[in-house]
Amino acid sequence: MNTARTQLALVVILLTVAGLGLTLYKHMTLGFPLLPGRHSPVWTLEAQINFDAEDGPAQAILTLPAAQDGAIVLDEFFSSPGYGINVKKQGSQRQAVWSIRQAEERQTLFYRIQLRLEPEHLTKAADEPASDKPDTPVLTEPYSTAAKTLLATIREKSSDNESFTGTLLQELNSVDPDQNTNMLLGNLTSRNDKVQLILDLLHQEGIHARMVRGLQLEDGRRKQPIVDMVEIWNGWHWILFNPDTAASGAPDNFFLWQRGGKSLLDVMGGSHSRVEFSMISQPIPTKQLALEEAASGISMVDFSIYSLPLEEQNAFKTILLVPIGILVVLVMRVLVGLRTSGTFMPVLIAVAFLQTRWLPGLVIFITVVTVGLWLRFILSRLNMLLVARLGSVVIMVVGIMVTMSILSWKLGITQALTVTFFPMIILAWTIERMSILWEEEGPRDVFIEGFGSLLVASLSYLLMTNRHVEYLTFNFPELLMLVLAATLLLGQYTGYRLLELKRFRSLIGKPLQHPAEY
Amino acid sequence: MPVNLFKWFARPHALLDAGVLSMNRRNLCYVSRYNKRSLLPLVDDKLSTKRLAEKAGVAVPKLLGVIQYQHDVQQLHKLLDHLSEFVIKPANGSGGKGILVITGRDGSDFVKGSGEKLGFADVKRHVTNTLGGLYSLGGKTDVALIESLIRADPVFERYSHEGVPDIRTIVFKGYPVMAMLRLATKASDGKANLHQGAVGVGLDMASGQSLRAVQFDQPVTHHPDTMQDFSALSVPHWKQLLTLTARCYEMTGLGYLGVDMVLDQNEGPLILELNARPGLAIQIANGSGLRSRLEMIETLKSGDNAVSERVTYAMTHFSHF
Incomplete structure (x- = not known):
């Protein structure tokens, strides 16, 4: 036992030192600010072009952002397997031309630009109209x-x-x-x-x-x-x-991406073409990071989150917040003694809250679970096997989601449409657990567990939406090691929970009464 | 810190001084350290517990029959034909769910404890529901046990609203450590579950004499339904009962165990059920902490002591008087 404790202490110390060390290294040597918003942000914008090639030569022309004051281009990147790329100037505007001799089926091309935007980056255009009067267009009658x-x-x-x-x-x-x-x-x-x-x-x-x-x-947007x-x-x-x-x-x-009426995207030899944008903001340009790392001889950036495509980077913004929720659950269960329905269910609810916002999410969740519980009670009168019963609950949850969306849309409550962000299986499991709890322990326990779960979910949500937490988890993922260390420590906590101090308070300072003194 | 906060919360070190065991400590230092995971199925399933007990010669309510598969239900009629009183319970049930108590016959009908009459078809449906997992944890398919009916010792007659009172004993490394009597009330809906409003009566380890009683974690002096004074209550056959609980250690190999017993008026103490994660409410019913007693046993020079030595140790060291 003692060796296990020493080992644990060692692991905790190692994790803490490594986590803090890497964080400080990134801060001091690579110049990552520890707090958000202290520097003008670096935006990475990614255009994703999709089209269906017609089994022959294909060419795609994308208008690139115009040079402008207050927007300093740090890096530009084209990705397109097998395509030749050519950038040409067209007036004040630049265009990228992707061409290939033979293409078939769906084609995907990427253009990524990294810019530092000063606060007043959008300056007014400096040019003047070429003529006194614009050409008058000819409109047909009527x-x-x-x-x-x-x-x-x-x-x-x-x-x-x-x-x-x-x-x-x-x-x-x-x-x-x-x-x-x-x-x-x-x-x-x-x-x-x-x-x-x-x-x-x-x-x-x-x-x-x-x-x-x-x-x-807007930071973290995809498919814009x-x-x-x-x-x-x-x-x-x-x-x-x-x-x-x-x-x-x-x-x-x-x-500002483009001035003037030329089209944004032209595709020849393809159909169903479309262009969508992803964007993300970072405290420091990855290129600068790479250069400084290269100078110091180690390249960590090649293996960092920044090397991923923007869509995945954005996904990680959420995923990296999950450990924070886990930590909240641990603290509330191990230190406070709250009961929750399903160990980490509150974290998943909190992640859904990130999409729905807190209050609409809360209302939607309570509505779906209440209606689900009611339907589940009708179901429990039928004698069913577990898997079939769970299956029917999932189907009912889908039904509730559809009904809720349609009803609220007709009523003009658009927030309720975000019901789709709640994972169905989690909702179904919650309903199943709650109804079993209701049958076995009574409604009181259902309310205690439900309240505990929503309280933990709300606290997680509050922490996960904190600007500093969001910033630190994404830009310093090595801090995960600290979260892990804290989790390991909490796993060894044998002291009283806060609610136990209340539960067992009658056990102190009261000399035991002899039966004769009743 | 403002003073009246301590009206609601105890100071942690005060609880520590009182030797109160916390949930985290129970899980980490007792349940997970002394209960091997591979042994847990022995106590989760009442059928395997019963078979284990019968093999070890530990007294349990007599097993009259087992219905394991749906086609065995055909045998039910033959099985019940000559029985006038029996209990049907699910092997994996919890909290008293799905227990059917038959106390007599009226022609071909079966009479329930409440006086209600059931036809054979009703009993058969109850068994089918049990097999289908209607009463089991998580709805898994289950097995129905048919046991002899327990007639509670008359000493409890005036203390129970409904149902048979049971005695929960915590047994640590074979030593009975603390015990309480659980009495169903109207509030607990006839269930012996403290959490739902059953009364817990702390019992003196030397004599089985009642120490104090609690309902919803608050001290009570009289049974809320029958108005009987708890101070006159004392559990008979006490030494025999403790001996039986202590033997469950050798029987299961589980170091930290909750043993639930009943007192039958003819058969005496019988083991009803075992629990590998017994709750902490027993401390409130007894008005004292488990931790100090557990630590006393941990410091004992090990070397397996005989059952009778362990019982004597418990009776002398854990007595209140």
Whole structure:
């Protein structure tokens, strides 16, 4: 026993030293800040191009982000097995051309760029319109008349180019547009067409306008589409407008990808092409990291999380938070003495809360489990084998999820749609466990366990959404060793739990009464 | 720290001084150290416990029959034909679930303890449900045991709301360490489960005399349903009962064991069930901690002592008076 204790102590010390050592090394030598938000962030943006090749030569042309002030490109990376890559300049814009002689079936190409963004990175465009007046587009009847009437109405309600554009966009987005607007909008099939219509109308009015594409930067987002915006010339400078909300000015965290109307992606020799973006923010550029590590002779970065594709990196942001939840469960069970339903079920609930947000998640979870329990009671009157019964509970959970989504959608409560983030099997097991508990121990125990589980899940969620915790777990995964050390130590704790201090309080200081003194 | 916090919580060192065993310590230092995992199935399944006990000559309620598979249910009629009182219970049941007590016959009908009459088809359905796992932990398929009916010793008659009271004893390395009597109440729905409102009566290890009684962790002096005074309660056949519990150590090889016994008016003490993870509520019922007693035994010079020596040791060292 004593040797086991010594071994454990040794392992704990080793883990602590290694975890802290690596963290400090990364901080002091490689310059990783220990706290989030102390430096301007480094964004890694990844475009993923997919298309179905037509069994012949194929070419894909992607417009690359324009050079701009306040956005320093640190690294650029193209990935595409078997393709030749060529970057060419097209005006102020660059384009990447992937070509291959023979391609068939689904093709996937990657473009990754790493940038440091200064807070004021989105500066106004410096160029001026090439001509005094934009070319007037030719509209066919009856759209031409409709457009002229609409423009005349807007003109009356506005004073300059800026207010004209704002009013026009509001009219196009209004819930109850007038007849002319309806006719113009009725002709559209896609969002792209709408932006084109806006540009046509503005040009008709003699206002310089162009399309601008960009990304709404948000850490950890995957499969994001590009956002189309409209930029107009007010006589002195260019102003951005959001075509869907009519808001002017650049939104926060907007990264400008492309100016002008050229298409973002052109694919020849393929169909069903699409481009999606992933983004992630890091405290330090991986290239810089690699260079400094290379200088010191060891390369850890090649084997770090940063070397993974962005989608996987984003997945790890969540996965690395799980040990924090585990630690919360351990503390609450071993030190406090709370009862939970299923050992680590609260962690999985907390992970689902990350997607649903806390309050909607809580409401959804309680609703599904309550309805499930009720249905399960009906089921328990039938005499069934365990596997069949569990199977029916899973099917019922699926049913509840579908019903809940449809009902809430009809009622306009969109939060309830996030019910899909709860793992079905966990919900089913919770219902099964709770109903057995109800039958064997009574409703009181069900409430105690349910309350314990949700309390632990909520505490885990609170910790997992903490900015510092999130930052440290992802950028210093070696801190996992400290979590493991703490877990090993807790596994040896033989002292009282907090709730035992309450439970056994009648055992102290009371001399035992002799039966005669009853 | 504000003073009135200690109205709700005991100071940890005060509990330590009182020798109270904590759940973490029970798990780490006793259950996982003294109970070999491979031995646990012996006590999880009542059928194997019973067979083990019968082989070792430890007194248990008589096994009248076993229905193991669905096709054995055909034998049920022949088996029950000549029986007028018996108990059917699941081998893997818990908390008294699925126990059918038949106390008499009325023609071809079976009379339950409550006076309700059941036809043979009802009894047969109960057995089929048991085999299907309706009463077993986690719903696993199960085995139905048919046992002789226990008639509780008349000494308990006025202390139990319903059901037969049982005596839980913690046996550590073969030494009986602490014991309590569990009495069903209306609040516990006839179940002898402390956690659900049954009354726990701490018993003096020397004599079987009651020490104090608790319900929902609070001291009580009278049975809440029958209003009987607990101070007059004393368990008879005490030494014989302790001897039986001590023998369970050799029988199972489990070092930390909860032994549940009943007192039959004709057969005397019988082993009902064994538990490899007995709970800690027994400390509250006794008003004293387990830890100091367990540590006393751990410091004893080992070398296997005979059962009678261990019982004598317990009766002299763990007495309250």
